[in-house]
Structures are given as structure tokens and as C-alpha cells.
């Protein structure tokens with residue numbers, strides 16, 4: 001199934017992100033996580049790709065489990081900055097073998113310790129290559145608060161336009177906590193000529209340790225309501241768990257009410273968190289009880 005066709009139905013698309021384990025021995029545990037997430041009947045599940053491409057096999061294994069065992073459409077992530085064309089051809093062949101039809105094509109983060117490969121410098125170049133050689137449907141990443149490398153918002157929107165021109169069929173956002181910022185971004189993207197569905201990605205923050213890591217990685221700004229919640233529950237892990245889920249539910253409800261075409265939950269491989277958020281937004285997604 002081509003994931004972009006889900007957006008053509010007009011029904012909100014509900015999807016989840018999982019990441020592969022660092023080591024093969026933990027694969028069984030993540031597969032069990034997938035089985036628990038499957039109960040939520042996501043429209044698709046995206047599987048991330050290790051920064052240096054070293055765990056590409058694990059991304060493929062989880063995609064295969066989703067597709068073949070659970071009957072859920074996988075969206076396999078693929079990054080290009082640290083891989084040669086030959087290496088990527090190997091991964092793409094494996095993805096095709098296990099039945100992947102949809103790829104989230106990314107540049108990947110530049111690592112200070114690894115010299116970048118030269119075959120593909122940006123996501124749109126990877127997309128163009130995949131389009132010319134393979135029959136995958138493509139998605140791309142976008143950044144409501146701008147990508148940290150971008151000198152200006154306009155330059156970032158221009159890069160997004162390149163992704164659309166290179167064949168991306170839908171976009172998934174970086175996580176954010178400022179819901180209004182998503183709508184401002186969508187308005188700017190439309191004005192710049194981007195017509196693709198822009199699916200917001202929401203990460204429930206349920207532990208203090210997640211905040212510093214997440215904010216450092218995503219550069220997401222923290223609205224006052226979010227900072228107040230953190231300050232209030234700093235010493236109360238159970239309270240923060242519940243409040244973090246409630247914040248994510250409120251974000252999702254506001255996004256859906258404002259016309260977002262769906263919700264993508266960054267699950268951090270935590271089925272309990274995903275389930276609680278899902279229960280809070282099930283009606284707004286127009287779904288019946290399981």
C-alpha cells in the first residue's frame with residue numbers, strides 16, 4: 001500500500017514511530033513492542049535508521065515483521081550522508097525483498113567523527129536517485145521551527161520544495177511543542193508552493209531525562225505551558241508521566257481540530273504511552289473502540 005493514498009481519503013492518518021535496538025540480541029523485545037502497538041491499528045508504522053547506517057539490517061527486520069507478521073504498512077527510514085551509492089543500493093534491495101513499499105528518505109545528521117560520503121549530500125538527491133531506479137513511494141522530513149543548519153526560514157522552505165520536486169508524496173514533521181507554530185509553518189509552506197500533506201509528529205514527554213535529550217536534538221522551543229508542567233512535576237515522576245501524556249493529547253486534539261491531516265506519534269518504543277495517547281484522541285481520529 002502506498003501511504004500517500006491514505007491522505008487522499010480525508011480521514012486523519014494515525015501512525016507511530018519505533019526505533020530498532022542497538023544490538024541484534026534485543027530484536028525480539030522490539031518485535032514484542034510492535035505486537036503491542038499493533039493493537040492500536042495504526043495506519044502505518046515508521047522504523048528509524050541508525051545514524052551511520054550500521055543497523056540497516058535491523059530496520060529491514062522490523063519492517064519485515066510489520067509487513068509480514070502483523071499486516072501493518074511499514075515506512076522505512078533511510079539516510080544517505082554516511083553511505084555510498086553501492087551501500088544504499090544494498091539496503092534498498094533488501095527493503096524491496098522484505099516487501100517495503102514506502103521510504104522516508106533523509107540526509108541524516110552529519111557526525112563530527114565520520115567524514116560524510118559524497119554520493120548524496122541532501123535528501124532530495126537521494127529521493128531523485130530512488131525515483132530513477134526503484135519503485136518505492138517516498139516521504140520526507142520537515143521542520144516547523146526550521147532545520148538547525150538552515151540560514152533562513154526561506155532557505156529551508158526552498159529545500160522542502162526540492163523534496164516535493166524530487167518525488168516526495170507526504171511530509172512528516174520534526175517533533176514540536178508549540179502547536180500554533182505548526183499551523184504557521186503549514187501556511188508558510190503553502191505560500192511557498194508546497195502542496196503535500198504535512199503530518200505533524202508529536203512526542204509525549206513522560207520523563208525528565210527525555211527533555212534535555214529531545215530539546216538538544218530537535219531544537220524545539222518550549223512554550224510557557226510546557227515549561228510550567230515540567231517545573232511543577234520535576235520531583236514527581238508519576239505526575240510527570242500523566243501530565244506529559246495529557247500535554248501530548250491536548251496537542252493532538254488541537255492539531256486535528258485545526259485541520260492537520262493526521263498524527264504521527266514518536267513512541268520511543270513505549271506501547272503504554274502510545275496506548276494512552278491513542279485513547280485520548282481516538283474519537284477525534286474518528287475511530288471506533290477496539
Ligand code: FAD
Nearest residue numbers: 048049051077106107108122123141147149150156159174
Ligand atoms: P535535508 O533535506 O538534506 O536538509 C538538511 C539541511 O540542508 C537543511 O538545512 C535544508 O534546508 C538544507 N538543504 C536541503 N536540501 C538542500 C539542497 N538541495 N541544497 C542546499 N541545501 C539543502 N535521522 C536518522 O539518522 N535516522 C532516522 O531514521 C531519522 N528519522 C527522521 C524522521 C523525521 C520525521 C525527521 C524530522 C528527522 C529524522 N532524522 C533521522 C533526522 C534527520 O536525519 C536530520 O534532521 C538531518 O539533519 C536532516 O535530514 P533531512 O532529510 O531533512 O535533510
